[in-house]
Amino acid sequence: MNTIFNAVTTPIQAQTRVDVFQEIFLVFLGLGTLVGVIVVAYTLYNAYKYRDTGSASDEDVPTLGELPTGGKGGKKLFLSFGLSAIIVISLVIWTYGMLLYVEDGPGEGPGEDAVEIDVTGEGFAWFFEYENGAESISTMNVPANTPIWITTTGGDVWHTFGIPELKVKSDAIPGEEDQTWFMADEPGETYEIKCFELCGDGHTQMTGQVNVMEEEEFDQWLEEEVSEDDEDGDEENGGENGGDEDGDEENGNETETGNETTNDDADNESGGEN
Numbered sequence: 001m002n003t004i005f006n007a008v009t010t011p012i013q014a015q016t017r018v019d020v021f022q023e024i025f026l027v028f029l030g031l032g033t034l035v036g037v038i039v040v041a042y043t044l045y046n047a048y049k050y051r052d053t054g055s056a057s058d059e060d061v062p063t064l065g066e067l068p069t070g071g072k073g074g075k076k077l078f079l080s081f082g083l084s085a086i087i088v089i090s091l092v093i094w095t096y097g098m099l100l101y102v103e104d105g106p107g108e109g110p111g112e113d114a115v116e117i118d119v120t121g122e123g124f125a126w127f128f129e130y131e132n133g134a135e136s137i138s139t140m141n142v143p144a145n146t147p148i149w150i151t152t153t154g155g156d157v158w159h160t161f162g163i164p165e166l167k168v169k170s171d172a173i174p175g176e177e178d179q180t181w182f183m184a185d186e187p188g189e190t191y192e193i194k195c196f197e198l199c200g201d202g203h204t205q206m207t208g209q210v211n212v213m214e215e216e217e218f219d220q221w222l223e224e225e226v227s228e229d230d231e232d233g234d235e236e237n238g239g240e241n242g243g244d245e246d247g248d249e250e251n252g253n254e255t256e257t258g259n260e261t262t263n264d265d266a267d268n269e270s271g272g273e274n
């Protein structure tokens with residue numbers, strides 16, 4: 001139902017970033033080629049038309065102080081300037097609109113129709129956390145044809161999260177959150193994730209993969225991931241939080257996550273010092 005609704009309400013808007021940049025490229029390439037062909041053709045035409053045939057008499061040669069005639073009041077000049085201005089101004093406005101779309105994303109932005117993922121770059125790996133609490137490392141699963149809004153941050157030093165093929169790049173800086181979106185339209189396709197900020201020894205290994213799934217497949221994975229996490233969490237909590245008076249499951253999980261983060265930090269710090 002949801003997909004049908006999307007298809008009906010956002011037929012023009014539902015473009016991926018790749019579509020937008022490709023369209024901009026093709027429009028500029030097309031117009032550039034057109035203008036180039038016209039200018040070169042007109043130049044060659046005039047060079048041929050006014051070529052030296054050896055038949056010109058001395059009377060045709062302009063004398064000093066003589067004003068050119070036959071300019072038809074500058075019609076050609078006005079025409080070429082006018083056309084150029086119209087083309088350039090239209091291109092600027094159109095491109096600006098397209099880039100606003102890239103900036104703001106399709107539809108209403110992050111919300112019900114979108115999937116939101118928190119991305120953290122830390123210690124040469126990418127960590128993903130989904131809306132329902134599901135987590136993954138290095139592999140980012142996303143549904144096809146759905147706007148994915150990512151919020152990126154850094155856990156230790158400056159990183160930059162990027163998916164070159166999907167035209168995505170977003171800073172991952174400690175203490176700062178950056179937000180951007182992307183959309184993939186082919187289920188089964190995979191894309192490489194890279195770090196675009198020289199962040200240390202492991203920078204070149206700081207890669208990952210985006211897996212594009214069918215929407216149902218993604219929902220299923222998301223649910224399974226959370227229930228698996230819960231099971232793992234419960235077992236671990238049983239041991240770790242045995243002495244805790246706080247028996248609340250949710251708090252237990254939070255405590256566990258907190259511990260994990262602290263451990264990671266400690267590992268990275270010692271790794272960095274070595």
Ligand SMILES: [Cu+2]
Pocket residue numbers: 159160195196197198199200202203204206
């Ligand atoms: Cu890096």
